[in-house]
Structure formats: C-alpha cells, structure tokens
Amino acid sequence: MGAGVIRVLLADDQRVVRDGLAMVLGLLDGIEVAGSAADGEQAVAMARRLRPDVVLMDLRMPRVNGIEATRQLAGEVHVIALTTYDDDQSVVEALRAGARGYLTKDAGADEIKAAIEAVMAGGAAIDPAVQRHVVDAIASGPPEPPTELPDGLTQREVEVLGLMADGMSNSEIAEHLVISMATVKSHVNHLLAKIGARDRAQAVAYAFRARLANRGARPGAWRAPS
Amino acid sequence: MGAGVIRVLLADDQRVVRDGLAMVLGLLDGIEVAGSAADGEQAVAMARRLRPDVVLMDLRMPRVNGIEATRQLAGEVHVIALTTYDDDQSVVEALRAGARGYLTKDAGADEIKAAIEAVMAGGAAIDPAVQRHVVDAIASGPPEPPTELPDGLTQREVEVLGLMADGMSNSEIAEHLVISMATVKSHVNHLLAKIGARDRAQAVAYAFRARLANRGARPGAWRAPS
C-alpha cells in the first residue's frame, strides 16, 4: 500500500460537508483525501480516474444518487455510505448496492476512521444506530422457514434424497451408503411416493424447494476435472 | 424499570464461561445476572420463569441449541447471541431466529454492556468482526435478479431446462412448447452436454443452483389435487 496511506474519495452534494469532512479526515494519520465529488456521476468518474481505496458516499445527491453510484462502483472500490438518513430503506438498499459500510453523519472522526479501516481490512462497518434496521431486514426479509422437517420422510430417505440432489445415480448412492442398489431403489420408490414425485427429477426439485439440498456448490460441481 | 437495573440471563454449556460472565457482568453498574442455564431447554424454561430483560445465549449447547432456543424466546425477551463461532451461517441464522445482537466470545465487558444497552433501547448490536457476514447476507440474499446467462445455453435450451426443473417429462415439455418430442430430446441432449450433466436429475440440480428455476411454489407443486 504505497506508504500505508488510505486514499479516500468524498462524495456529497453539500459543500460544507465535503470540506468539513476533508478537514477532519486530513488530520487523521494514515488517511488522505484523494478528492471530492458533488454528485453521483462525478463520484463514479472520479473514482475511476483517481482510484481511491475507499469512497465515502452520500446517498442523497443530484443527477445520479448515491445508491446508483454505489452499484456502479461495487467491486471496483470499497464504498461506505454516509448519510443523514437512517431509515431502513436506504441502509438496506445501500448494502444491496454493494456498500460495505454505513455511517450516519453524526459519526465522529474516530468512528469514520474505524469504519474505513474495517472496510479496508475486508470487513464491514455499520453504524450502531441503524444496525436494528439491518437485523430486521435479515429477520424478516427472506421468509426463511428453515429446514422444515419433510413430509413423512425417514432419516434414510432424506439422506438418499440429498444424494439424488447431488446428482448421484442409484448405483453411486448404493456405493456411497454401502448398501445394495435394491435397497436404494426401495428408498427411492418410497420417498417418491411420499413426496408425490413421479421421477427423480421431480424429487431433486422437491429437495431444492424444501431446502434439503445444499445449494452451495457451483452448478457444475460434479464431473471429474478431466 | 424497578431500580433501573437490567436483569440478564446467561445460557452457556461451559461452566467457566457462565461463571466468568456472571463475575464480569456483576461488576457492571446497572446490570444484574438473574441466573444461568446450561442448555437450550433450561434457557427457555428459566427465561420464562425469571423473566429477565436480556438473554445472553451461546449458540452451541446440548439438548436444544441456541438457535432453536432463540427462536422460542423471540418476542418474549431480548436475545443476544454469544458464541465463539463467527461463521456466516450462525450469524445469519441467529438473527433470523430473532436474536437482536451477536457477540463473539472475545468481546470485552464494555462491549457486552454496550450491546445489552443497545438492545434494551430497541436497537441492535452486531460484533464488528462478523458484520461482514451480515452485509454479505443482505447483499447476496434476496436480490439476485441477474439471471446470469448460463454457460453456452441457447434461449430454447434454458426454456427446456426450466420446464425440466418444474418436473415435466419430455413429452409434457413437447406438448407445452408445441413441438415434437424428438426436438425436446434434442434440446435436452444438447443442454446436458453443455452443462456437463449426466441425466435430467443433475440438470435440475444445475437449474436450481444456477437460479434458473423458480423456487417459488411449494415443494409438491405438481400433482393434481386428487
């Protein structure tokens, strides 16, 4: 990192905020203000030209708002939202857009610095004042009902279903579970009947919808290297 | 509230942690340890009997784990998860279960106190060390509209794949698309080769992992009523 200095770009439509922030941040060790933009369009352009480490982005700005600017810069630089608004809408939207931090404007210099450093270290920083909104979004957002216990499925049947969802054939499942293929077929037929599926393809779909299959791996997880 | 004292219930399977926490919290002004439980079941029972203001809940506990206990107590008392684990799974799950705070076990007394007070004030408190996971959950969770263009799949092939994921047979797909079954087979074979799947079951799994299938409907969506 050059001289270990973190270069920051400021984006805010209010002059006083920009200048004030520049003053405050300029006094901090290890932080350097690379520039300041007055609207989202400018912010994106300057970020790409100046290549700062972090962008402190106001969400309410003319022309292109901070959310959109954040979206465009996500992946290029670290973005920390900085706003007077603490309504859940903007917090969640900002994070969705790719912001890794969220500060309200009554944050102190130390808090801003901590946030910048946290983000630079690969972490995130959310103002305590709005953490509640984030928590709510998580708690209520995705409906979630966890791994609801399947119909009348047996332990073994669930296991077999999981392996089917992993793309294994009957014989592979047999080998994996160290049982005979006849047994596997038996389990398969039983679970097909229970979940009301006609074939293993429908069973796999059921497994994913019932969240019994690990959606983790990349799509083409199976298939040997070469 | 009485004398302005916040009553806290501790839930952790490790004795040293319970006792140590009780010591530390006992020294803090305005906080009183109402009791301590050694497993989730006990935690739920004690919480309902003692009616504490806050429960500090370890997630990894015998009998009933902290997640489940949190779910049961959500709405009754404020729950703060307290764990050594900082993997995204447990953070997100804990918050989904209704926890309003999340602390790792290397939190200091002051941090714990701040978290308790934040939660009591209607806020939330998430350990900075795991905020990243929460942000990721928000950023990647619900949205994901970019139905990323699959491998080298054709428009038609994607369409067929989607119908397969809906549990349709080749002949049903043919009927649905008003084409012959031979054509469907052709499409199927092509897409199987492209995505590296051996059979339609693997293709269905691929469809779900690649988010090409609508996970919307309940698991047993197909199947006529009676």
Next chain:
DNA sequence: CGGCGCATCGAACCCAGGGTGGAGACCCGA
C-alpha cells in the same frame, strides 16, 4: 408376545430417457 415400522435385499418387468447419426429450414455475419 405379537404386531408394526424401518432398513435391508432379490428378481423380474417395462419404458421413458439418453446416445447416435442424420437432415431440412431459417437467420445472420463474413
């Protein structure tokens, strides 16, 4: 003790699904 559910196997059957090879029609870019 008898009955029930679960897991384990076997054998035989049938067919949808997958593999192969080819072909004609269309559109589009070189």
Next chain:
DNA sequence: TCGGGTCTCCACCCTGGGTTCGATGCGCCG
C-alpha cells in the same frame, strides 16, 4: 455467397430408473 448456429424433426438402440411382489432382521410398543 457461403458458412455457422439454432430450431426443428426422424429412426434406432440401449441402459438406468421406476414398478411390483416379494423376503429377512431389528427395535419399539401396547
């Protein structure tokens, strides 16, 4: 104009998967 890709279709073969009718051993419960 000539490929190249896509969508459409046909005929043939063959295997895996799903179906049916069994059977055995085990653990649990009334």
